[in-house]
Amino acid sequence: MITAPLPLDEDARLRALRQLDILDTGPEEAFDRIARLAAFAFGVPVVLISLVDEKRQWFKSHHGIAACETPRSVSFCAHAVLSKRMLVVENALDDKRFADNPLVTGAPHIRFYAGSPLRLAEGQVVGTLCLIDTAPRTFSDTQAAMLAEFAQLVERELETRRQLLRSRSEHERDRRSLAISEARFRTVFELTPIGKAVVDLDGRFLDVNRKFTEIVGYDEAALRQRTFASVTHPADVAGDVALAAELLAGRQATYTMEKRYLRPDGTPVWVSLAVSLVRDVTGAPLHFIAAVQDISSRRKSEEALRNYHVELEERVRERTAELRRSHDAMQTITDNLPALIAVVDTDLRYQFNNATFRRVFAADPERLRGRGLRETLGAETFESLRPFFARALAGERVTCENVRYASDPERVWCATYIPAKREGKVTGFYVMSHDVTEQRRTEQRLRESALLDPLTGLANRRALQETLGTLRAGSKQYALFFIDMDGFKAINDRYGHDTGDALLREVARRLAATVRANDMVCRLGGDEFVVASRGVDDARTAERIAAAICQAVSRPLSMGGRLIEMSASVGVVLTGLRGAAGVSAASLAAQAEGRALADDPLGLADAAMYEAKRAGRNTWRVAPRAHMLAAMDA
Structure with a gap:
């Protein structure tokens, strides 16, 4: 089956x-x-x-x-x-x-x-x-x-x-819907906080709720004996009747108006009236439904508000004139400053720009207002500066010292973003951007010529002298590592000076990568380097640093398909807070002539370096005097 x-x-x-x-x-x-x-x-x-x-x-x-x-x-x-x-x-x-x-x-x-x-x-x-x-x-x-x-x-x-x-289901649903609708209508009609009235086509009240009786001052029984015209202010009857006629003629579905009812004591009460016409299934009119709200208080407030508006408008005119004068003054001042000055809102759109924008961006400052910063700065510059904008909108004053605008990428600007606040809330920020291109170029030239070794980019002899002088004046503990390449002359003779220069640059890179970030790495000249390491106060630490230097330098270097073996000898001297000699100008001069002063830390380091060479090279030695000075300081 x-x-x-x-x-x-x-x-x-x-x-x-x-x-x-x-x-x-x-x-x-x-x-x-x-x-x-x-x-x-x-x-x-x-x-x-x-x-x-x-x-x-x-x-x-x-x-x-x-x-x-x-x-x-x-x-x-x-x-x-x-x-x-x-x-x-x-x-x-x-x-x-x-x-x-x-x-x-x-x-x-x-x-x-x-x-x-x-x-x-x-x-x-x-x-x-x-x-x-x-x-x-x-x-x-x-x-x-x-x-x-x-x-x-x-x-x-x-x-x-x-x-x-x-059919039975739909009939039952319709019956229930009708019952619910009638219950809802009665609930809404009776309990709504709005006056409601049902008025026949002759204007007589057929039904009213409690709120309506409160507004007009008549009870329900009295209203059933009256027409809406009899309780309306005579000046408002004609307008009400005319609008009702529009409903009956089918030219409107509903109408609203403000009118006055007269209470039994003759007191007028202002109301907002909304009237609709109910028709049967054939379209024949049955009765009106009116919704009424008491607006007497509102009318009084409106009158007071009109008087206040007149006064306020006068104040606004005066304030506007004052702001215009202030704006014109600010525009004149900022237009004559050699800087980019702008005001930016929270949506990163310009609200004010000075005349310098015309020169830098070839844009009319007036036309920039309301435009986004991305459109003017360009997408790449805008994205690089977005974090600074966010910090300024968070209430922080920030400066970016290396801004390059796409309109002239060769120029360098220093831009400061200052939060603009109103009643304690950040409403945007001010922009002040200065062209610092020439200043940076001058600083770079001065720095390169005065303190940097042109081959390796390390600090030069003069920079070392200044640094060690500062350490001596501050009575700081430090260690000196005197580094001399082993067999560098043979490498130069065999592979040429270009290879020798490249090797020196690589040694400089390895030294900088090996020692601590705040240690100073210096090239004295030729194949001699010095490291000044702050805060080193014991021989064990100094020897660990010297070992790391030897290990870093001794790694073979691959150049032009050749593997060049190299190493260095390191002399170490420790200085203490008491009794430690400083590095004198005489010591540096002696070093320039290939000599060492025996009572000078740099000379002692040089001497210790030669001890390392005599010990077989690719090693280090700590100057005996440095041990003595460290012991005296302990």
Whole structure:
């Protein structure tokens, strides 16, 4: 036996079946009549109107058998529902899908089956009208067409049932909606803080809420005896009546106006009135609905406000003239300053620019106002300065000392961004940008010529002299490392001076990378280097630094496909807070001549370096006097 799989639209099909509200209902003559007529027309003992539920097939009409349902798993009709076409089985014993089906091997001993799908208007197949016989039989095309017509009769009954259920549901929904709508209207009408009134076409009050009676001063009973015109200020009646006529003529759907009611004591009360016309289903007018708000206090406030506005406008004119004079003065002053001056808002748009912008950016300062900084500065410059803008908008005064504008990238500017505040809140920032190109060039030239070694970029002899003089004056502990390359002359002779220069530059780079960031690395000249290391007060630390220098310098250098072996000898001297000699000008002069002063730290370091060379090179030695000075300081 083969059980029919579930159709692809099974969920939608089951929803449609259950929406019929037909499962497990009692017999109905309309369906039973179709089953009897089909049994007579086809001469079969059993006719079923079968509805296929989730796990069963249930029979709305079951002519010829007593059972009301069977499991879906053994159902022939489930196969017809799956294919959505008429299913004809002339001999169930010859069909492998049903040969061992319990409905074939047992009661009711089905041999012949013909089932026509029952299809709803949306296309879902919910069951079949089926013919069953206990003996095999043939089924012609004419009989199939007739069975389909009988099935259409069942479908019509199902559709009639569905439409009836839908009508009942819609009627009940409309009834509930109407009840809810009426309850809501009454609630809104009675409890709203706005005066409400229902007025007939003759202007008489039909219904009013409590708020309306409070506004006009009449109780509900008195108002039902009056018209709206009788409680309206005479000067406002004509306008109200004219607008009501516009509603009746269909030229407006609603109207609003401000008018005055007269209370019983003759006191006028200003109100805001909104009126709508209610019509029946044919469009005939029924009555007016009026909504009223007391605006007496507002009218008094408006009068006071008008007087205040007159005074305020005069003040604004005076303040505007004052600001214009101030703005003109600021524009004149800033236009004559050799700097970029601007005001920027929180959206990073210019609010003010001086005349210097015309020269630098070739842009009219007036036209820059309201434009974004990105548009003027260019995307690259804008992105590089964005963090400074953010800090200024966060309330911090910041300076960027190396700004290059795309309009003239060769110039260097120093820009300061100052937060602009109003009542403690940042409203933007001021920009002051000065051209410092020449200043930077001068500083660079001076620095390079005075303190830097032109080959390696390290500090030169003069810079060392100034630094050591500062250390001596400050009585600071420090160590000196005198470094001399081993066999440098042979390298120069073998590979040439260009290679020698490149090697010196590499040694300078390695020394700078090896020692601490605040240590000074200096090239005295030739292949001699000095490192001044602050805060070194014991020989163990000094030896560790010297070892690191030797290790860094001794790494082979690959140049032009050649591997150049190199090393250095290092002499070390420690100075202390007491008794330590400074580096004198005489010592530096002696070093320039290739001599060393024995009582000078630099001379001692030089002497220790020669001891390292005599010890086999690529090593270090600590000057004995440096040990003595360190011991005295301890």
